[in-house]
Amino acid sequence: MTTLVWFRSDLRLADNPALSYAVKSSETVIPVFIWDTNAERDASQRDAVGRAHLVWLNRALPELDASLREQSSRLILRRGDTLDMLNHLVEELGAEAVVWNQRYVPALRERDRQMAQALRGDGLTVTTFANRLLHEPDAIKTGSGGPYRVFTPFWRKFQREVPIAPPRPSPHLGPSKAPDTWPDSDIVAAWGFTARAQDGVDWATHVREHWTPAEHAAHQRLDAFLAGPASGYDVERNRPDRDGSSMLSPFLHFGHITPRQVWHRVTSWRDADPSRDNAAQVFLSEIAWREFSYHVLHHYPDTPSEPLKEKYAAFPWLEDADALTRWQHGETGYPIVDAGMRQLWATGWMHNRVRMIVASFLTKDLLIPWQDGASWFWDTLVDADLANNTMGWQWAAGCGADAQPFFRIFNPVSQGTRYDPHGTYVKHWIPALAEVPKKYIHAPWAAPHAVLRQANVELGTTYPRPMVDHSKARLRALEALETIK
Secondary structure: OOEEEEOOOOOOOOOOOOHOOOOHOEEEEEEEEEEEEHHHHHHOOOOOOOOHHHHHHHHHHHHHHHHOOOOOOOOEEEOHHHHHHHHHHHHHHHOOOEEOOOOOOEEEEEHHHHHHHHHOHHHEEEEEEEEOOOOOOOOOOOOOOOOOOOOOHHHHHHHHHHHOOOOOOOOOOOOOHOOOOOOOOOHHHHOOOOOOOOOOOOHHHHHHOOOOOOHHHHHHHHHHHHOOOHHHHHOOOOOOOOOOOOOOHHHHHOOOOOOHHHHHHHHHHHOOOOOHHHHHHHHHHHHHHHHHHHHEEEEOOOOOOOOOOHHEEEEEOOOOOHHHHHHHOOOOOOHHHHHHHHHHHHOOOOOOHHHHHHHHHHHOOOOOOOHHHHHHHOOOOOOOOHHHHHHHHHHHHOOOOOOOOOOOOOHHHHHHOOOOOOHHHHHHOHHHHHHHHOOOOOOOHHOHHHHHHHOOOOOOOOOOOOOOOHHHHHHHHHHHHHOOO
16 A cells, blocks of 8 residues: 655654654555645735744755655655645655644645545545544533633643543554655755745745754754753743743644643653652643643634634724734833744744734734734744634633633733843843943833933934833723723
8 A cells, every 4th residue: 555644734754644644544654745835825824924934835845855865755846736646646655644643723724624524435434543632622621511711720621531542652664664766756945945034034044043843853942941940940941131931832833842842851750750740830821721722722713813802803903004013023111022022023023922922912012903913923933823822812811712801901911020130131132222230221211311321222213212101091091901801
């Protein structure tokens, strides 16, 4: 039997049930990745797949190909209509079977169902596997049989009811699993995935500087996390000025590592030292938050564009293109907000605490719709995951599952002072403020003129003045909330 293994968001060899099944059950195994731009555009429910996503894929696909070639295999790349491309490969190779790992975005899941039906109709054997999540999104139900909208009871039931099997090792392909002649393959460099430099930032260069989009790099990152920051994760995860995050989110999104692999590594690390229990529990709960995000998306598929709490559909959001642009480019005049947005623009990633701060500022200080923020993150985050992105933005805007109430409005100055007390994070991403004393680093407009002059800061020139007065913006946001009560 010749089997096509259709890779999508599972760019790894280990703990890959579709690949393992193909190697075990087939004489010949053909790994394939198909880029179907129209399908991805529809499924994301955005105008287009994010540019950061494409930059990541531009490097990740050659990395996967290199891993396969070490086992005398290779990754066949095709671009076009997915069903057409699979059928062409079936005809070229005389393939009898197609296997893949399931996806969980509702539109993609439905498309996969239709794809399986069409291929089976042509006489092919189609086998699919669950591996992107630790559980099926509809497996956990409330006592009344419905979906959860609050995380804590979901997490309690998840811990009681979800068995997490050990991850599978990498299968051995070897020359015996290769075809006599490999089919032609596209070259990913010809697909134009490398983002052009914009506003002085070359994304391709910066992604190369900050990330290695590969399976081995995901495990190296997990190793480094467990060897260092993990022990203080329950405290340090909120400090953007410190290396307290796992930074595994893009690797999980693209499937360079599985949540099952992470879960078992972390629990083994915890079991080796009881003092690690609290830090491990907090980290594992965040893996479960990812599961909760997919649970909510599965049951409420309109949430990428519509608020889960229906009353927020009538919220009096403002349309302000200039304010949105200033927020996007880190020119709001609030250092912790601007540092986060500049980190995002430069690296394709932002610290989670800062994500909450910048989202609060956009939706509450500026009253700009959360969908605009979600769209920008979708375009610029290398870990832009539809379930997580949607959950995060609806949480910040007070309109989603287990959301922060809208009336809880982050003060960007006090948030900066609390979580970046020495201004280390701000000064790294905003060099113009590097000489400002920590007393004024989160509110430079409050510094005496002599202090600013000594720090070589001229408000309105080297760094912007605040675009809004937070205290007044807060009152405006609360007045807007009253209109939908």
